[in-house]
Amino acid sequence: MEFALNEEQRMLQESVRGYLEASCPLDRVRAAADAGDTRPADLWEGLVDLGVHAILVPEEYGGVGLGHLEAALVAECLGGAVAPVPYVGSSVMAPVALALAGSDAQKDAWLPRIARGETVFGVGVTEQIGSRESGGVAAAGGTLTGKAMFVLDGADADMLLIADRDGALHIARAADADVKRLPTIDRTRSTSEVSLEATAAEVLPGSTGSRAAVLATIDAGRTMLAADTLGAAQNMLDQAIAYAKERRQFNRVIGSFQAVKHLCAEMAAALEPCRSLVWYAAHASRAIPDEARLMACHAKAHLSEVGRFVARTATEVHGGMGFTDLLGLHYWFKRIGLDRQLLGAPEIVREEAATVQGWV
């Protein structure tokens, strides 16, 4: 019985964190966000060198065949650094779906390219959770027609992975579709509207007939968004604590006032158990399949709630400075804000958790 990260997992996290601290400081984030660049070549290549896109790609397809926990540790680092790079759609959901439901030819074609960072997939599954603005895609005779909303990493994508109304997953070329960026509060990642009109597409054969593949893909995405929020919220808490130790008012550092100290303690008390929940959900995805769906839902919903609490409270601890663009705290605030809404906001996800348990 051991509920802890092992040496390799700690080293992976340290190397990704170290790289991002050196190569992705706030100035770099700000420059990318101002330029509308959500896939800067230098950061993308740097992460390719670290092998993060290969984590979920099986070894026989040129990956390293690690698990969701390793991927979640990377997502946590990316959230912590508000890194402006595609990840949850392109490097998690796409390889998970392909490995699970792709034909041998599809796996041969795409998994090695994902692992090497040569192809970025945008992933559109939102309508499987809930459709707004008439979103929804119909498949017929090797083509797709319709609209997929909030496609993850969509504006940076070379290829698209799109769920049709029945939950079957299809691969299409981004160049064949109308991909329109949907600007959100978070300028560090891209989400897009993808319009399809008899667009050529190839179904993943293992994704038809049952929703298992698309659900497993959504679960993976939810766990990674939870991990992203964990990293972002931890960073905000760390910044709030550092600020509370330094900022003086009434001739005292403000962290010595219980009013401020208790805000920090409440954030820490809420956030620390989240780390265990994310670890467990990521671990369960392979090791405890019976619990995988439920735990992905819980990680997503609970981290969304705690993330929001930490985001607003850490901003408050910074006083007026927290509200400025100059300090840049808002990049984390907005990152957490986007994570919360993607792939199901808390009420939607909790209702799914209830359904999974047979309570609906």
Place this chain on the structure above:
Amino acid sequence: MDLAYSPEYAAFRDEVRAFLDSHRDLAPPPMQRGKPSEQAKAWQQLLIEHGYAARTIPKEYGGYGAEPDILKSHIIAEEFGKARIRPGHDGDNRLVPTLLELGTEEQKRTYIPPTIRGEMTWCQGYSEPGSGSDLASLSTKAEVDGDDFVINGQKIWTSGAQYADMIFCLVRTEPDAPKHQGISYLLFPMDTPGIEVRPLVTMTGEATFNETFFTDVRVPTSQIVGRRGEGWFVANATLKHERGGLGDPNQAESRFHQIVEMMREETLDGEPLLSQATYRDRLVALQGQMLAMKFNGMRVLTHNVRDEEPGLPRWIVKLNGCELNHRMAEMAIDILGELGVLYPSKGFGGHRDEDVPYLRDAGFWQQRYMMDLGLIIGGGTAQIQKNMIGERALGLPKEPKVADPRFGGGAA
């Protein structure tokens, strides 16, 4: 990450289960107040013989004498919890560890064996009306007269004082010393002349606590644990043990399953409560919080097994665990609607003396709702917990100290 148990521990778990299966008829009811019954004492003796109680207490003091093994202790607690069978105890979980660490050989031999057998029961004399969170300001005084201390003052929240044989008590022996350095830790029988116990009825309607008054109570000076003036440090060893116990995630999980059962069985407009989307949403949100604390507990356990300091994951257990239990009780009451406020005037179980129509679970949820608020306050208030998290785990500075003229040295 390896959530499986190694063969040695899996075998140990099987052994505990087999024991519980074959001996469950001998177990006393889960909760009993007052002095331990003969059945409870026999059960405790059986558990000690099998190593399921007083497990790591040395044989010469009446324990089982096993090497400390956190995982085995955890398995025992988990299996007794799952089987809903009353677990054994290690005597008093604050006093016995303190005696083992700091008591004289004679004190260990005199007090530990009868305590772990349940033949000698204890109450704790720490809090005073004027000294709650600021416990070290306590003013019950003990003055030396010949070979005795003469004790005068008052304690509060002395749970079990009405039937305890003994008390472990903090008293001020050096009135001129700085406040933390003027306290001593004494042990004495509750039938010593000059002790008066008055029941303290709480908002639950029950009298589980007491006020205890001391008037010229004479206790031999040999009844001290540690040296004069060191009582604060002696007591801190036991406070640590008490804090560890509040906020147990297993308790939250078992409460949660009770609520799910209730939501299947109770109806509103003829439909099960589980079919109400708003109740369901709240239920799942609570489940998420409960699971996060359960897995946090697994992380703490892993640190403990490796003999590492868990840090923040441990500091938050009392604060979060008590709050979570309280939220569960809130929810249980709310989903029962008006039925949720039915309550016997004498508290949980009081329906045996008073007709309370439609009462659910003998008033358990209202009693827990109030009792859990008591536990949020007791054992270090939530606000003190937040100070400790802020200062010890996050490294935030303490409040500037205000001089306290009542004590030597002036410092607070």
